[in-house]
Amino acid sequence: MDTTTSQIVQVRELVDRHLARLLDEELGRISFLEGPDVELVREFLVEFVLNGGKRLRPAFAYWGYRAAGGERPAEVLPAACAVELVHAAALLLDDVMDGADSRRGRPAAHVALAALHATSGWRGDAGRFGESAATLLALLAWSWADAALLETGPRLGPALEILTQLRVEAIGGQYLDLACPPGCRSGDERTSTISLYKSGKYTVERPLHLGHAIGGGSLRIRRMLSAYALPLGEAFQLRDDVNGVFGDPVRTGKPVGADLLQGKATYLLAETRRRTGSALLEGITDQRGVAAARELIMECGALEAAEQRIAALVDEAITVLDRPPGIPPEARQALTELAALATARESG
Incomplete structure (x- = not known):
């Protein structure tokens, strides 16, 4: 394990410890509930x-902070945890909206909550309870994200502004995905917007901006981080599309072919139709x-085209890191490794 890889692992450990402490404290806020409900x-x-999860968004927040010149990790950990809690809320809601059967294996x-309702003999419809309870848990995670951010310190205002923007963009992208009309195809302006806001900005750019704001970075560094984030965010979404069709469910945590079954508009499918x-x-x-x-996707070359597109976008993102004014070497190396981690193929 080289030095930078070790640093990425250490960042995850720092975030995990901070999350564990924060969540233990937040459980105390719901002590008015009965014991089984708290459990x-x-x-x-x-x-x-x-x-669960790779902690990608917290990692981008952390290294956005370091790229801005921040040197005290404790300053950015609350924001890193806030982003992860927003992500948890988004996953819970996404599964309800998509009618997904599984998550993370x-x-x-x-x-699971519907099954609990059914076996407990509670009143009402079990499926409706499951969806409603999962939605409430997502709202709780959303609230806990704000509680985490309150520990930010003197740059709370700018941090909250960016976290709010992240959440608004993610909600807007999700709505556009739900409302995508029949015949909507990847490559159309609408589906490009969905990909940008539902995934790219939410996963890479805004977490980087969040860390950058807490680090008090310059406008030039922020612009450079955006120039890195936008192609990488697109590559991340393309990889998610590929993993959704060809990934190993044990590693992706999702059933194979969900996007195909749901008729999602993706680059992979659009390229197959074109060919x-x-x-x-x-x-x-x-x-x-x-x-x-x-x-069919493999035989027509669409999968290879997607792989080549991902590689080109990652190269574009990494090249940006060498532009002036430059960022600390350890941040450059970490962001290079994170680009590879975010776009890794989850195959068996």
Whole structure:
């Protein structure tokens, strides 16, 4: 393990420890609930936050801070935790909106909560309870993100402004995804906007800006971070599309082919349609259809085209890091490694 990789691991450990302390304190705020209800929050929210995810967004926040010249990690850890809590809220809500059955290799929260309702003999509809309870847990995570950010210190104002912008953009991107009309295809202006705001800015650019603000960085550094983040954010979304079709469910934590079954507009599918004109990708309803679509995507070269696009975007992002005014060498190396981590193929 080289020095920078070790630093990335250490950042994750710092974030995990800060999250654990914060969540333990926040559980105290709901002590007015009965014991079983507090345990429900612990199981379906606290454990979900602590026991999963790559911590990509906190890492970008941290290294945005270091790129800005920040040297005291304790200053940026609250913001890093806030971003991760927003991400947890987004995942819980995303699974409800998509009707997803699983997340991170386990039943999605709303599914598990519905099963709990059914076995407990509670009144009302189990499915509705599961979705409603998962939504409330997401709102709680959203609130805890603000509680985390309150520890920021003198730069709380700028940090809150960026975190608010991150959340507004993520919500807007998610809405556009839900409202994407029939025939909506990747490459259209609308789907490009969805990709930019639902994933790219939310994952890379705004977390970097958040750390940069807390570090008191210059406008030139912020612009450089944006120039790095935008192509990397696009590459991240492309990789997510590829992993959604070809990834190992054990590693991605999601069932294979969900995007195909849901008819999502992605670059991978648009490129396949452009090359083949095939209607095979329309109306896929089962794993046989998923398997046939996977074969077509590979045979026509669309998968290779997506891989080449990802590589070109990552190279573009990394090249930006050498532009003046420059950032500390350890931040440059860490952001280079994070670009690779964010776009790694999760195959078996």
